[in-house]
Amino acid sequence: MRILSGIQPSGKLHIGNYFGMMRPALELAQRGEAFYFIADYHSLTSVTDPAQLRQNVLDVALDFLACGLDPKQTVLYRQSDLPQVTELAWILACVTPKPMLDNAVSFKDKVADGLTPNVGLFTYPVLQAADILIVQGARVPVGKDQKQHIEITRDIAGAFNRQFGEVFVVPEPVIRAEVATLPGTDGRKMSKSYGNTIEIFGDYKKKVMGIVTDSQPVEAPKTNLEQNIPLQFLKLVAPGRAADVQAKLAAGGYGYGAAKKELLAALEEYFAPYRRKREELAQNRDYVEQVLRDGAARANAVADATMKKVRQAVGLR
Helix, strand or coil: CEEEEEECCCCCCEHHHHHHHHHHHHHHCCCCEEEEEECHHHHCCCCCCHHHHHHHHHHHHHHHHHCCCCCCCCEEEEHHHCCHHHHHHHHHHCCCCHHHHHCCHHHHHHHHCCCCCCHHHHCHHHHHHHHHHHCCCCEEECCHHHHHHHHHHHHHHHHHHHHHCCCCCCCEEECCHHHCCCECCCCCECCHHHCCCCECCCCHHHHHHCCCCCCCCCCCCCCCHHHCHHHHHHHHHCHHHHHHHHHHHHHCCCCHHHHHHHHHHHHHHHHHHHHHHHHHHHCCHHHHHHHHHHHHHHHHHHHHHHHHHHHHHHCCC
16 A cells, blocks of 8 residues: 655644644555655745745645654655656646636635735645645545545546546545644644644743633533644543543533643643654754655656656657
């Protein structure tokens, strides 16, 4: 089973990225052949500073390696180190119905949030399909917000296979129900564009203590705890501690400030070993760059084999 996933270097990675994509991806890597890429082509729809993009790519690589990615087992590479991806994206665009892209919710949401509706943003799902299909990914760990894009990839792969023969594996998304959509500090979906994230390796205190909660007084037994944001985070980071905090909130006499302090302590404890590992890796950037070069070489071998089949199938060879 080949596993494929990617993450945009559009800013500092946050705990929504970690629990929604990174941790499931790292766990899935133990069960198959994993290809994980840093989606720098995709980030060009929103990142316009070249120096910032280069730094973001390095930061994502550091974050993945610090959080447990083993480059001997898992292929980690820059998307732009596979030029075959953009070639395949054009070929796939020629079998993709425009109304399919018109219906992409992510495009509408990003434009509504103020991003310029450029062609790259509109055709993002086609490039994402190329990312997956170029390495014949069978399983794709993603957050719930990416489910539609995987469905589009499946439709594109199916259309190509019906027209030109069975070339592509049709992928399946892997979405964990408990982290399908992790809320941000303001209750909306956690997103860098909303400014409501808690960075994996950032300063937690200000973000955690600023999490939005309801106005129930300290002495009152708390209701609607399924919607309580600190508790949702705590269930992911420290399930045992979460059960204790939930019981105290439900009983009354225990405030949200105390719950946030529990979350702060749990986050610091959970990510402490990863933070130490990242600090070590940051002192050896040559190693990180070598990991990306080695990953690109391994991914290119697979991409070349795929494109040989594709070119022959469509008549380019």
